Amino acid sequence: MNTLERFYEKFDEDKRLKRRHGEVEFFVTNFYIHQLLNDIQNPKIADIGAGTGAYAVPLSNEGYDITAVEFTKQNLQKLRAKHSNAKTFLGDATNLSMLPPNTFDLTLLFGPMYHLLLKQEKIQALLEAKRITKPNGIIMVAYYMNDYAVLCHGFLDGNIKQSLQEKRLDKNFKIISKKDDIFSFDRLSDINGYKQKAKLKRLFMFAPDGASDYIRTELNNMDTETFETYKKYQLAVSKNKELFGASSHLVDVLKKENL
Secondary structure, X not given: OOHHHHHHHHOOHHHHOOOHHHHHHHHHHHHHHHHHHOOOOOOEEEEEOOXXXXXXXXXXXXXXXXXXXXXXXXXXXXXXXXXOOOEEEEOEOOEOOOOOOOOEEEEEEOOHHHHOOOHHHHHHHHHHHHHHEEEEEXXXXXXXXXXXXXXXXXXXXXXXXXXXXXXXXXXXXXXXOOOOOOOOOEOHHHHHHHHHHHOOEEEEEEOOOOOOOOOHHHHHHOOHHHHHHHHHHHHHHOOOHHHOOOOOEEEEEEEOOOO
């Protein structure tokens, strides 16, 4: 069992998007997924790094044709236990050989980029997503943001001095991933570089959660009406580029052009 599998053996992925900060992320992301699906007739969807099925299962239950690929056995078992109609595979985002090329109208790559540590691995995951996506199809890619991690886990959690002493940050406060790390973090410049290497066209980007992770306590203390307003606020500002870098996550919406 590798480090990532041990992490997900303890971490309850099912509960993450059911907490209020996760609800915001799901609400905004789900809005854009359905906005994109509205323009596609009988879409086939691939969910790569599907986890326990946070997106795959509801989409399958809505009647969409879903194929889900997950890296960890325990997450895949939980996904399968939900008895949706999604077709499921154990697999790695950098090698989707079980899936044929030019098959999917929409490919979701929401989990893998958080855990792939090397630049070339991330580019390979994008290339595999591109390979399985139909010409003119859409790829949605989620990233874990560098400056959110520095602000939240560094300064707010009190780890900044230790991180600097251990040389986990460079002089520009870019996080340096090490071999046994579980997560990796990106900036806009990194994301732009991956897109260019994979030769994909950007349609738009959005921040699914914005500041939600910083204000978990405040979100939990909101009355229902105020929380619903906050969700609408985050959707309204989700394409606001000034806020991208400090968001917990960022989603790049890309098109595989028919060359």
